[in-house]
Amino acid sequence: MRAAVFEAHGAPLAVQQLADPEPAADGVVIRVGRCGICGSDLHMAEEPEFGACPGDVFGHEFAGEVVEAGRGTQRLSKGDLVSVVPLASCGHCPSCLAGEPAWCPQMRLQGGGYAEYAAVSERQCTLLPGTASLADGAIVEPLAVALHGAVIGDVRPGDRVLILGAGPIGLATAFWARRMGAARVAVQDIARHQEARAMEMGATHFLCDPEAPVAASDRALGGKADIVFDCAGVPQLVAQSVEQVRVKGRIVMLGLCTRAASFVPFRAVSKEAAILTAAFFKRQEYEAALDVLSAGAVEPRALVSQTVSLAEVPETFRALKSRTGQCKVLIAP
Structure with a gap:
């Protein structure tokens, strides 16, 4: 063969x-x-x-x-x-x-x-x-990987969901979040290649503002996200996710990253933000x-x-x- x-x-x-x-x-x-x-x-x-x-x-x-x-x-x-x-x-x-x-x-x-x-x-x-x-x-x-992440993130009706990374897993996560009742689903990326596809998959917003990503997601969602899904696996997105999630919100790490990532723990502790991981x-x-x-x-x-x-x-x-x-x-x- x-x-x-x-x-x-x-x-x-x-x-x-x-x-x-x-x-x-x-x-x-x-x-x-x-x-x-x-x-x-x-x-x-x-x-x-x-x-x-x-x-x-x-x-x-x-x-x-x-x-x-x-x-x-x-x-x-x-x-x-x-x-x-x-x-x-x-x-x-x-x-x-x-x-x-x-x-x-x-x-x-x-x-x-x-x-x-x-x-x-x-x-x-x-x-x-x-x-x-x-x-x-x-x-x-x-699709199953994204569904597993959505279940771990406990997406609920009316939630404001932010997805970092417009690759297949990020777009599939948008699909499941909408099916599970999320009211607003924003997909954020550093390029617009997948904007049309993200909207077709169920996103309500597509964000591309590399200079001010936190302000962009706050505007689109009408406040901080209930759940942030990191589907890009870029080290700096851990700290960014902490800034984008609400008090007592949830961050789900779905992206693969083998490099060290750093963030200020106090920023997460001060919100009691839950940082979760999802695999397979x-x-x-x-x-x-x-x-x-x-x-x-x-x-x-x-x-x-x-x-x-x-x-x-x-x-x-x-x-x-x-x-x-x-x-x-x-x-x-």
Whole structure:
């Protein structure tokens, strides 16, 4: 099979010929139909902290068709279309049984979607209903990440919500915040590339005022935010979020950042602001995200800005390292 392979930090991906995968006894082989390029993939290609090794095949937002099933599988058959929960785990520890495979001691992020085929366990697969496409199956994961953040942030009807960062997770967070009843949802970024897309996803305001971001959000929301979602992962946004949130408000950190961030604790303590973090999602949230798509919600599909072939992945991946008008790029191997 062909795959876009990671060779070294800072080096471009390379399309190579690899051996076709084989299913484990409790697993299946998927012919990848669509796979999203995630911002965390870009981090893994550049930052050693994420642990990528030469020969790895990235891609954890994927859906496809079952082409081979192991002898111990029980639910899936050849020809089934599935979306893959990319959290490989043991399947029987308390975290797995509670629908939280992210906290299984054996958890690892399941890659492999930048390829024609991928081997996964049967329990990681969620059947796609007839009303959901393979492209839908590939955006379930980022939608679930954003839903998990919205749940942790406890979005309530009437809330004033501020989202820092207009990438896919920030825009998906805007979608969920509006569905959960937020009255005002402002998306703030340092560029206007995603302004139209943010409004389509449910934002009520789009803010781009790098010189005075706090004043801009105060004006748009009519005061301080009940909840601030940091979806950009930029170190200075921790301190900025503290200034933008109300007394007893909540700050949810969803963006990935491996650099040190500093803020004045007194500024948060003086407000009794809660600083929360969100990582991954629950299995139930993954299924809820798919349910929304299969029920016909059109807004999340606005995330997809381009679909490319496997041969185009190295150049597309390189281009995404710089800020562009792209949002969620899908690969069609």
